[in-house]
Amino acid sequence: MLQILHxxxxxxxxxxVWFIGISVLLMLAGLASAIVRQATGGxxxxxxxxxxxxxxxxxxxxQRPNDETIRxxxxxxxxxxxxxxxxxxxTDTVLIKVPLExxxxxxxxxxREALNTxxxxxxxxxxxxxxxxxxxxxxxxxxxxxxAGAQLRNKAIAVTLAALVGILxxxxxxxEWTYGAAAVIAVFHDVLVTLGxxxxxxxxxxxxxxxxxxxxxxxxxxxxxxxxxxxRENRKLHRRDSLYKVTNDAINQTLSRTxxxxxxxxxxxxxxxxxxxxxxxxxxxxxxxxxxFGTYSSVAIASPIMVWWEQRIEAANRQAALAFxxxxxxxxxxxxxxxxxxxxxxxxxxxxxxx
Amino acid sequence: xxxxxxxxxxxxxxxxxxxxxxxxxxxxxxPHLKDFTWSGIKSTLRDNIHLGLDLQGGSHLVMRxxxxxxxxxxxxxxxxxxxxxAKDAGFEIKGGQAETSGGNYRVVLEPTxxxxxxxxxxxxxxxxxxxxxxxxxxxxxGGRLTWSMTxxxxxxxxxxxxxxxxxxxxxxxNALGITEPTLQTHGAQSSHQILLQMPGxxxxxxxxxxxxxxxxxxxVHVIGPPSPSPATTYTSEAEAIASLGSGGxxxxxxxxxxxxxxxxxxxxxxxxxxxxxxxxxxVEVPAIIDGSELRNASAIPTQGGRSEDFEINFSLKKAGADxxxxxxxxxxxxxxxxxxxxxxxxxxxxxxQIYDQGQITGRFTKTSADDLALTLRSGALPAxxxxxxxxxxxxxxxxxxxxxxxxxxxxxLALVVLFMLVYxxxxxxxxxxxLLLNMMLMLAGLIVFGATxxxxxxxxxxxTIGMAVDSNVLIFERIREELRSGKTVPSAVDQGFGxxxxxxxxxxxxxxxxxxxxxxxxxxxxxxFAVTLVIGLxxxxxxxxxxxxxxxxxxxxxxERVESLSx
Numbered sequence: 001m002l003q004i005l006h007x008x009x010x011x012x013x014x015x016x017v018w019f020i021g022i023s024v025l026l027m028l029a030g031l032a033s034a035i036v037r038q039a040t041g042g043x044x045x046x047x048x049x050x051x052x053x054x055x056x057x058x059x060x061x062x063q064r065p066n067d068e069t070i071r072x073x074x075x076x077x078x079x080x081x082x083x084x085x086x087x088x089x090x091t092d093t094v095l096i097k098v099p100l101e102x103x104x105x106x107x108x109x110x111x112r113e114a115l116n117t118x119x120x121x122x123x124x125x126x127x128x129x130x131x132x133x134x135x136x137x138x139x140x141x142x143x144x145x146x147x148a149g150a151q152l153r154n155k156a157i158a159v160t161l162a163a164l165v166g167i168l169x170x171x172x173x174x175x176e177w178t179y180g181a182a183a184v185i186a187v188f189h190d191v192l193v194t195l196g197x198x199x200x201x202x203x204x205x206x207x208x209x210x211x212x213x214x215x216x217x218x219x220x221x222x223x224x225x226x227x228x229x230x231x232r233e234n235r236k237l238h239r240r241d242s243l244y245k246v247t248n249d250a251i252n253q254t255l256s257r258t259x260x261x262x263x264x265x266x267x268x269x270x271x272x273x274x275x276x277x278x279x280x281x282x283x284x285x286x287x288x289x290x291x292x293f294g295t296y297s298s299v300a301i302a303s304p305i306m307v308w309w310e311q312r313i314e315a316a317n318r319q320a321a322l323a324f325x326x327x328x329x330x331x332x333x334x335x336x337x338x339x340x341x342x343x344x345x346x347x348x349x350x351x352x353x354x355x
Numbered sequence: 356x357x358x359x360x361x362x363x364x365x366x367x368x369x370x371x372x373x374x375x376x377x378x379x380x381x382x383x384x385x386p387h388l389k390d391f392t393w394s395g396i397k398s399t400l401r402d403n404i405h406l407g408l409d410l411q412g413g414s415h416l417v418m419r420x421x422x423x424x425x426x427x428x429x430x431x432x433x434x435x436x437x438x439x440x441a442k443d444a445g446f447e448i449k450g451g452q453a454e455t456s457g458g459n460y461r462v463v464l465e466p467t468x469x470x471x472x473x474x475x476x477x478x479x480x481x482x483x484x485x486x487x488x489x490x491x492x493x494x495x496x497g498g499r500l501t502w503s504m505t506x507x508x509x510x511x512x513x514x515x516x517x518x519x520x521x522x523x524x525x526x527x528x529n530a531l532g533i534t535e536p537t538l539q540t541h542g543a544q545s546s547h548q549i550l551l552q553m554p555g556x557x558x559x560x561x562x563x564x565x566x567x568x569x570x571x572x573x574x575v576h577v578i579g580p581p582s583p584s585p586a587t588t589y590t591s592e593a594e595a596i597a598s599l600g601s602g603g604x605x606x607x608x609x610x611x612x613x614x615x616x617x618x619x620x621x622x623x624x625x626x627x628x629x630x631x632x633x634x635x636x637x638v639e640v641p642a643i644i645d646g647s648e649l650r651n652a653s654a655i656p657t658q659g660g661r662s663e664d665f666e667i668n669f670s671l672k673k674a675g676a677d678x679x680x681x682x683x684x685x686x687x688x689x690x691x692x693x694x695x696x697x698x699x700x701x702x703x704x705x706x707x708q709i710y711d712q713g714q715i716t717g718r719f720t721k722t723s724a725d726d727l728a729l730t731l732r733s734g735a736l737p738a739x740x741x742x743x744x745x746x747x748x749x750x751x752x753x754x755x756x757x758x759x760x761x762x763x764x765x766x767x768l769a770l771v772v773l774f775m776l777v778y779x780x781x782x783x784x785x786x787x788x789x790l791l792l793n794m795m796l797m798l799a800g801l802i803v804f805g806a807t808x809x810x811x812x813x814x815x816x817x818x819t820i821g822m823a824v825d826s827n828v829l830i831f832e833r834i835r836e837e838l839r840s841g842k843t844v845p846s847a848v849d850q851g852f853g854x855x856x857x858x859x860x861x862x863x864x865x866x867x868x869x870x871x872x873x874x875x876x877x878x879x880x881x882x883x884f885a886v887t888l889v890i891g892l893x894x895x896x897x898x899x900x901x902x903x904x905x906x907x908x909x910x911x912x913x914x915e916r917v918e919s920l921s922x
Contacts, residue, residue, distance in 0.1 A: 002778050058752060090755075108745075109560065124558050127751055138558075139749035148417060148743035151542070159876045163869040170865055208811055211881045214873055215818060215888075218866035222822075225865060226829065229858040257832040264774060264828075265821035268767030272817055275766055277759030279409070279810055287818075 005256040012251050012299060013244055013307055019300035023189055030196015037199065045199055048206035048282075049142055051156075053100035053149035055107025058140035060093045060128055065118055070094065077114040079107075087278050093139070095278075100146055108141050156210040163214055164188065167221050175228055178309045183224045186302035190220045190293045197289050204282055212286035219265065220294030223258060224302040230254050231303075243310055247303050255299075262295040361912055364905045371897070372792065375799040379403065403802050407809035407883055410757050412750030413554040416563070417743045420520045420547045422513035425738035426504065427455040429512070433502070434462045435640055436483045438607040444478035446471055451499075460504040462491075469498030476500055510545070516737040517547045524549065524566055524740075526733040531562065548743065557749050561726070568730035569696050569739055572646035572669075574679065574713065576639040577690035578609065582704035586690045588614060588634040595635040610640050614692070614699035636699055638692055643682050645735075648675025650711070652731035654724035657716070665724035667715040669731060676711035684708040695727075760813035767817050768794075771824050779831055781921025785906045786827035786899075793823045793891065793898040800890035809883030819891030822866065826899035830855040831922055844920045848907050856900060863892050 012019075034044035049056050065073075067084040074082045074096070083097040098107040112121065119135030122128045128137040144152070164184050171180035191213050198205055230250035231243075238246060269291055272284035382390050382399045389395040408415050434453035441448050441464060450465040462485060466475050472495050479500075480486030485493075490508040494501050504512075521540065528536050533553050541550035556562065579587025589595035595611045596603060605611060614634045650672045657664040671679055683691070683705050692699045693715050701716045719727065748756075771790065775783040797819060801808055834851030842850065866888070873885035910920075 002780075004778075060751070137749070139752040141745060141747040143742070143745040145741070145743040147419065151546075151743075155876055159872050162876070163872040166868040166872060167865050170868055174861060207881060208814075211811055211814075211873065211877070211884050214869050215884075218869040219822075221865045221869075222825070222862040225861045226858055229861060233854065253836070254832075257828050260774075260778070260828045260832075261821070261825040264771050264824050265818070267770045267774075268817050268821045271767040271770065272763045272814060275759060275763040276814070276817075277756055277763075279756055280759070280763075280814055283811065283814055 003256070004259060008252045008255055010248075010252060012248055013304055016300070016304035020304065023193070023297070023301055026193050027189065027196060030193065030199055033196065033199040045195070046202040046204045048204045049097065049144045049149070050207040051149050051153045051205065053144050053146045055098045055111070055141065055143040057096045057098070057108055057111045057138055058093060059096060059111075059115060059136055060139050061118075061136045062092070062128065063135070064092050064094060067094070070096065073114040073117050074111065076117070077110055079110050079114060089278065107143055108138070112138060152207060156207070160191070160210070160214060160217070163217055167217070171221075171225070175232060178313065179228050179306055182302045182306035182309060183221055183228070185305055186224055186297040187217050187220045189301055190216055190290060190297050193293045194286055194289045198286070203285060206282050208280070208283040209286045212283045212290065215287060216290030216294055219291065220297060223262070223295055223298035226254050226257065227251055227298055227303060228306070243307055247307050251299055251303060258295060258299065262291060266291050361905070361908050364901070364908070368902055368905060371796070375796045378799040378802050379795060404798065405805065405807050407807045407812065408552055408554060408746070409748050409810045410753045410808065411554055412557065412748050412753040413552065414556040414559040414562070415744070415746040416551045416559060417541055418549050418551070418566070418740045419743050420517045420549065421739045421741060422516050422547050425516040426460050426509060426512060428738075430455050430460040430462060430504065433483060433485055435607045437462055437464055437479045437485055440479045440482040441466070441475050443482075444475070446475045446478065460509065462502045464500040465498065466500070472498065472500055513547060514544060517549070519737045520740060521549055523733050523736055524551070527565055527730060530729050530733060531565065533562070549740075555750070557747065559745065559747055563742060565726050565730060567740055568727065569736045570646060570727070570730040571696050571735045572649065572731060573642035573694040574644050575642045575692045575694055576686065577692045577702050578637040578639060579690055581688040581690070586636070586702045586704070588636050590632070590634065592635050595637055598637065608640050610638050611635055612638055612694060612697065612699050614702065636692060636702065638694070638699070642694070643691070644671065644675045644679050646731065647734070648672050648678070649731055652728040654719070654721065654728045663720065665719045665721050667719070667724055667728050667731070669713050669715070671711040671713075680708055680710040756810050760810060764813060764817050764820070767820055771820055775824065775827070779922055782831055785903055786824065786831070788906065789827060789898045789903045790820065790823055792902055793819070793894050796894040796898065797887065797891045800894055801887065804886070804890070806886045806890070807883055808887070811881060811884035812887040815884045815887030815891065819888060819895070822892060823895045823899055825862070826855070826859050826895060827903060829858055830899075830903065834920070835922055838920065838922070844918070845911050848911065848920070852900070852904055859896070859900065863896060867892055
C-alpha cells in the first residue's frame with residue numbers, strides 16, 4: 001500500500017520554542033508592516049471598496065487603450081485618484097477604481113463620461129461583440145458608500161469574533177476549556193498571520209477575504225480537533241503516559257491524515273486561484289495562505305499551548321493538594337489559600353491524571 | 356439480521372439518490388425526450404438552480420431613507436402651522452423656531468405676552484396636530500411654549516416613513532416593468548435601509564433616478580399684483596426677501612423659492628444653451644394643494660412646441676379638485692405656481708376657475724417626462740433616499756464567473772479523485788462514489804431549500820470537496836492503523852468508522868458554527884457561501900459516513916471471510 005508517512009516519531013512539543021518563535025516573528029512582521037505603513041502615510045491594509053467606499057467599474061474593450069491613456073481620460077473628467085488595474089486573465093478587460101468623493105456616488109457616471117472619449121458604449125441590450133458601433137461596454141459596477149463601508153467593516157469584525165467565541169464554547173463543552181482556549185488562540189494566530197501577509201504584500205482586503213478568513217477559522221479548528229480527539233482517546237487508553245507523550249503520539253498518529261487532507265484542500269484552493277477567475281482571487285489567495293498556517297498551527301501552536309496550560313493547572317493543583325494535606329501549624333486554621341485558592345471542581349476532576 | 360440491515364441501507368441510499376437526481380436534473384413538467392440529451396440536462400439544471408445576481412447578471416441596490424429629513428420637515432410644517440394658528444386666534448407671537456438638531460425635534464413659540472401661554476397652547480392644539488400627546492410632549496418655561504417629539508414617536512414615524520417609501524418604491528418598480536425584483540428592508544430596523552435586487556438589469560442609472568425622484572408636487576399662490584401686471588419675480592433671493600418688508604426675515608406664511616423652467620437636454624443629446632437665468636418668487640404657505648391630491652399624471656407632447664418637447668398633464672382627486680376649484684374661483688387673474696421638489700417650475704395667472712386639470716410645463720424629453728409622470732403617479736416619497744451600495748453585474752461577466760467557477764470545481768475534483776484512487780486504490784473508489792454523491796445531493800439541497808447559488812457559493816462547493824474527502828481520509832487512515840495493529844478486516848472497518856465518527860462530528864459542528872455566523876450576519880454573496888458550505892457538510896455526514904460504510908459492508912458481505920482490504 002502507498003504510504004506517505006509511517007511510524008513517525010517526531011518530538012513536536014520539544015521543539016515548541018522554535019515553532020512559537022517562528023509564529024511570533026511572522027505576526028510581528030505583519031504588525032510592523034501595518035504600523036510602519038500607517039505611520040508613513042500609507043495604508044496598513046489595502047482595503048477594497050467594500051470597506052473603504054468608492055466605485056469599481058469593470059469595462060470591456062474591443063481594443064483596450066493602455067492604462068495611462070485611460071487614466072488621463074479619467075483625469076480630464078475630474079477623476080484624479082483612480083486606479084486602473086488590468087485583469088490578469090483577460091487582456092480586453094480593465095478594472096477602474098474610483099475612491100469615494102463627497103455625498104454622491106456618481107463614480108459610474110463619471111467613468112462612463114471618460115470612457116466615452118474612446119468611442120460609444122454598446123447598447124444596454126447588446127453584448128460588446130454584437131454592437132458594431134461600440135468600442136467598449138461597462139460589464140460590472142460595485143459602488144459602496146461611506147456608511148455601508150463602515151457598516152460592512154464593523155460587521156465583518158463582529159462576525160469573526162462571534163464565530164471564535166462560538167467555537168470556544170463548543171470545544172470547551174466537548175473537551176476542556178483549556179483545549180478550547182488553545183484552539184481559539186491558534187486560530188486567532190492564523191487570522192493574524194494571514195492578515196499580516198495581506199498587509200505586507202498589500203493584497204486587497206474585500207468582503208470575500210473576510211469570508212475566507214472565517215472559512216479558515218473553521219478549517220484550522222478542524223485540524224486542531226482531529227489532534228485533540230486523538231489526545232482524548234489516547235489518554236483513556238494509556239493512562240500511565242504523560243500528557244507530553246500522549247500529545248506527541250497523537251500528533252504523529254494523525255500526521256498522515258493531516259498532510260493528506262491539507263494537501264487535498266490546498267490543491268482544490270490552488271485550482272480556485274488558477275482557474276476561479278478574478279472575482280474569487282482575493283478569497284482563494286487568503287485561503288491558500290490560511291490552509292498552510294492553519295495546518296501548521298494545529299500541530300505547532302494549539303497543542304503546545306494546551307499542554308503548557310494543562311501542566312500549569314496540574315502543578316497548581318498538586319501544590320494545593322500538598323498544602324491541603326500538610327498538618328496544620330500554629331494558629332493557621334484555614335487550609336492553603338495559595339497558590340490556587342481552593343481547587344475548583346474542574347481541577348479536582350483532573351487531580352487524578354498523571355503527567 | 357445483518358443481511359436485512361444491509362438491504363435496508365441499500366434501499367435508503369437508492370431512494371435518496373433517485374430523489375436527489377430528480378431534483379437536480381429532472382424537469383418540473385412532463386419530460387420530453389430531449390430532456391435526456393446533454394443540452395437538455397444543462398438547460399433543466401439552469402432552470403432548477405436559482406442563480407444569484409453575480410452569476411446571472413443584474414443589479415443590487417441598497418438605499419437608505421433619510422428619515423431625519425422627514426422628521427425635520429414634519430417639525431417645520433408644524434411650526435408654521437402653529438404660528439398661523441396662534442395668529443388666527445388673535446395672539447401675537449414675537450418669535451420661535453423649529454429646532455431639528457442633535458436628534459431633537461422641537462417646535463418653540465415665544466408669545467409677546469407670556470401670561471397668555473396656556474390660552475395659546477389651547478388655540479394651537481385645537482387646530483394643529485401638536486395636540487397629539489402620543490407624538491408631542493408639551494412644556495412651558497420662561498414664556499416659551501415647547502412641543503418636543505418623543506423618542507418613541509421619532510422611532511415610530513421613522514419606521515412608518517421607511518415602510519411608506521418601500522411601498523412607493525414598489526409601485527415605481529412595478530410601473531417600470533422590472534421582472535422578478537426582490538424588495539425588502541435591509542439590516543436592523545433602525546437603519547432604515549431598503550434592499551432592491553433586479554435580475555437582468557445592466558444599467559441601473561435610470562431606475563436609480565426614478566426611485567430617487569422625490570416628486571413633491573405643490574400648487575402655490577404666487578404673491579404679487581394680479582394680471583395684467585406680469586408675474587412678480589426677483590433676480591436674487593435677497594431682493595425677494597427684501598420685498599417682504601419684514602426686516603430680512605421670511606414670515607412663516609411666506610416662502611421664497613427659486614423659479615427656473617427646467618430645460619432638459621434635447622433628445623439628440625445637444626444641450627440647449629439659451630437657458631433662462633434663474634429667478635426667485637415669493638409664494639404663500641401653506642400650498643393650495645399638494646401631490647397627495649393627485650389622481651393621475653401623464654406625459655404629452657408640448658402644444659405648438661418642437662416635436663421632441665414634452666410636458667406633464669395631471670389631474671386631481673375629487674377632494675383636491677373641490678379645494679382647488681374653490682380657491683381658483685376666488686383668485687381669478689392672480690398668479691399661481693407649480694412647485695416640484697421645492698423649485699417653481701411654472702407660473703401662470705388664473706384665467707378662469709380650474710377644477711381638476713393642470714400642467715407642468717418646461718421642456719422635458721419624452722423619457723424624462725415619462726419618468727416624472729411615473730413618480731408623480733406613485734406618490735411622493737416621504738423623505739429623500741440615498742444609495743449606500745450598488746453592485747451591478749452584466750450577464751457576460753456572470754457567464755465568465757460561472758465558467759471559471761465550474762472549471763475550478765472540476766479541476767479540484769479531478770485532482771482529489773486522482774489522488775484518492777492512487778493512494779487508497781479499491782477503497783478510493785468508495786470515497787469517489789461518496790464524493791460525487793455528496794456534490795449531487797448538495798445541489799439538490801440548494802434546490803430544496805430554494806437557496807441561491809452565488810460565486811462565493813461555488814467556492815463553498817469547492818471547499819466542501821476538500822472537507823468531504825477529509826472525512827474519508829480520517830476513516831481510511833484509521834482503518835489502516837487498525838489493520839496494522841493486527842485486527843481482522845471486519846473489525847478494523849468497524850473500529851475505523853467508530854473512532855473516526857466522533858472526530859467527524861466534532862469537526863463538522865465547529866465548521867457549521869462558523870458558517871452559521873456567516874449566514875446570520877452576512878449579506879448577499881457571503882450568505883450564499885455559508886449556505887452551500889452548511890448544506891455540503893450536512894450531506895457529507897450521509898455520504899461520507901453512511902454511504903461509504905454501506906459500500907464497505909457490501910464488500911465484506913460478499914465472502915464469508917475477508918482476508919485483505921484494498922486500502
